[in-house]
Amino acid sequence: MDKYNKVYNQIKHNWDLIAKPLDSMGRFEELTAKIGAIQGNLSPCLDSLALIVLCSDNGIVEEGVSQSGQEVTAICAGNIAAGKSAAGVMASLLGVDLITVDVGIACKDEIPNVINKKIRAGTRNFIKEAAMSPDECERAIQTGIELAGECSKKYDAVCIGEMGIGNTTTSAAVAAGLLRLGADEVCGRGAGLSDQGLARKRQVVDTAIKKYDLVDRSAREILEFVGGFDLAAMAGLCLGAKKYGLPVILDGAISLTAALLSEKLDSGCRNYLIPSHKSREPLTTKICGELGKDFDPVIDASMALGEGSGAVMMAGLLRTTLEVYNKALKFEASGVAQYERKLK
Secondary structure (H helix, E strand, O other): OHHHHHHHHHHHHHHHOEOOOOOOOOHHHHHHHHHHHHHOOOOOOOOOEEEEEEEEOOHHHHHOOOOOOOHHHHHHHHHHHOOOOHHHHHHHHHOOEEEEEEEEOOOOOOOOOEEEOOOOOOOOOOOOOOOOOHHHHHHHHHHHHHHHHHHHOOOOEEEEEEEOOOHHHHHHHHHHHHHOOOHHHHOOOOOOOOHHHHHHHHHHHHHHHHHHOHHHOOHHHHHHHHOOHHHHHHHHHHHHHHHHOOOEEOOOHHHHHHHHHHHHHOOOHHHHEEOOEOOOOOHHHHHHHHHOHHHOOOEOOOOOOOOOHHHHHHHHHHHHHHHHHHHOOEHHHOOOOOOOOOOO
């Protein structure tokens, strides 16, 4: 971490040389320094970006925790891959490459423009049995790590997103175990549950907490018992971020859960992950608090879209910030005396 810290601190110092009040770009100064530290580059770059959307089905939808049926995942994955979804349109606007990956969609047919990395046709209903086997969990994690390795050769950073009906329930169950919280503290309305639906979701997660004794399990066990293949692969991507020195821009609740999983599995992964937004799901605030004050997302717009939409929006803001860092007038050429930091 010596080089990481050295680059981070130098970029923070370079921000002080720009003709503006100290720290006036707020959190964006810290985040660009973090990106530069990950890249090992005093001139951080986000010119070449990809959005990786991991798609999978979740057996827990059998329990009525979602307003949509399982068949919607395959339809939406196809729309995402075609660039027609909200996140796809955002990615196209910013020139971000779109990579859609099937890690567990419950359909037999190939979906055009979707990379087939299917572990299984959806996870199992965790109320009845463990969501995945240890081998399936490992394969999903390795898929994410491999994707990070491939992308590190081509892109300056990647945004990550997901598509999978029922995955706010799997994320809530995983977060409950990792954070030792009750169902009412981590369950939100997902894509728009009614009061009755939310009550059912909380009941399901509470049952899982007790059935598997989640609060006393390891991160890996929690993932196997109640997680999803999209969540496992996303955790793998976060692990790969550290392994390959690849900045990963997170999205909302599901990717933040994956980030926490990766940190529990390999301490230090958080240093390679960039938070983007605070979603409506209550687990978001809980997880960011666990990961540290520098994980407080800068976008707070009550979004609940998923697909990596918040991550792509954040990428655009970070690119704008880097333009300031690289091109704005320095004090030495401005005719204005440089601001000095007061010693504490």
